[in-house]
Amino acid sequence: MRYWLLKASRLFCSLLTLPLFLAQVFGLRSAYKRVFPLLAYHITFSYNDKVNRMKKELFRNVCGFANSDGSLRLLEIGCGSGANFQFYPYGCTVLCADPNPHFETYLKRSMDANKHLTYEAFLVASAEDMNELDDECVDVVVCTLVLCSVRDVKMVLREVRRVLKTGGAFFFMEHVVSKPSTWTFFLQHTLEPLWFYIGDGCTITRATWKDLETAGFSQLHLQHIEAPVTSVIRPHIMGYSIK
Template sequence: MKCCLMKVCRLLCFVLTLPLHLMDVTGLYGIYKRVFPLLAYNITFSYNDKMHKTKRELFRNLGKFANTDGSLRLLEIGCGSGANFKFYPYGCTVICTDPNPHFEKYLRMSMDANAHLTYGEFVVASGEDMAAVEDESVDVVVCTLVLCSVRNTLRVLREVRRVLRPGGAFYFLEHVVSDPSTWTYFFQYVLEPLWYYLGDGCVITRATWKDLEAAGFSELHLRHIEAPEVTLMIRPHIMGYSVK
């Protein structure tokens, strides 16, 4: 009964998103891509407050992947408005990539507010194709709340392995699909068509940990956690890091 109700509700939600789908097909959805960075910038403050301890814990050992001279070169995929900058160690060099060029205005604001870091270029590129970043050129890659919206997760992870030096690390914090027996999963499944457009391509039913397990890293340190203070649909998270 619950399964049938879930499918009917999803169909209704899909019907409601048809105008958004039409906007996407006709190119009008591009207007939203200009607005989305402002929304994301404002949401960042709320999410960081709720996940502050989690992010502190996630990034606490970034320094162990520094070079022998103490330098740390970090690449952030889907950097958005720079929500993670304040968690990075003093003096590290940060290279930013994002497929949406309209984030740059808010990114510069975060850079100005985090003068303890050195910043490289802002590269407009998708995670699946970071040709502008050289092979084995960074010590750490960071990706938070990004793998939910990429088109091909495994391809992104291949790019991560390409740009990481041997022994470098990939840090991640991502919301994932809930257990199918939960009400969280019910709402994730039902609202996914609408969430996709409101979240600029965000898919809330991905089992991202399976892609990380299949990505070929030499080590994988992964934890499943619940983020009870955030929106129900994105409460299940995974966090951790992989070593090349």
């Protein structure tokens, strides 16, 4: 019974998104690419307040991957408006990459507010193809709330491993699908079609930890947590992998 209820609820939600689907087919959603960075910028403040302790815990040992001279080159993929800058260690060099060029205005605001960092460049690039970057060119790669919206998680993780130096680390924090027995799982699968359009491609039913487990890193430190946020994205994973 629950299976058919889930199917019916998802179908109903999918029908509600039909105008959004047609708008995308005919190229009418391009304006949303300009609006979404503004929405994301303001949502960032609320999200960071709620997960502040979690992010401090996540990034506390980033400086441990610095070079012998103390330098540390960090790449953030899907950097958005720079929500993580405040958590990075003093003096590190930050390279930003995001496929949406309209984030740059809000990114600069975060740069101005975090003068303890050195900013190298903003690359307009998808995480699946960062061909502007050389092999093994960064010490740390970071992504938070990014793997939910990329086209191919496995391809992104291959790119992460390519640009990371041997011994470097990939730090992540992502919302993931809940356990099948929960109502959160039901809501995630029901609302996913609508959430996808509102969240500019965000998928809320990914078991991202499985991709991380098979990505070929030499070490994986991962924990499942419940973030103090909206119930449909409450299940999270966080941690880091070492190349």
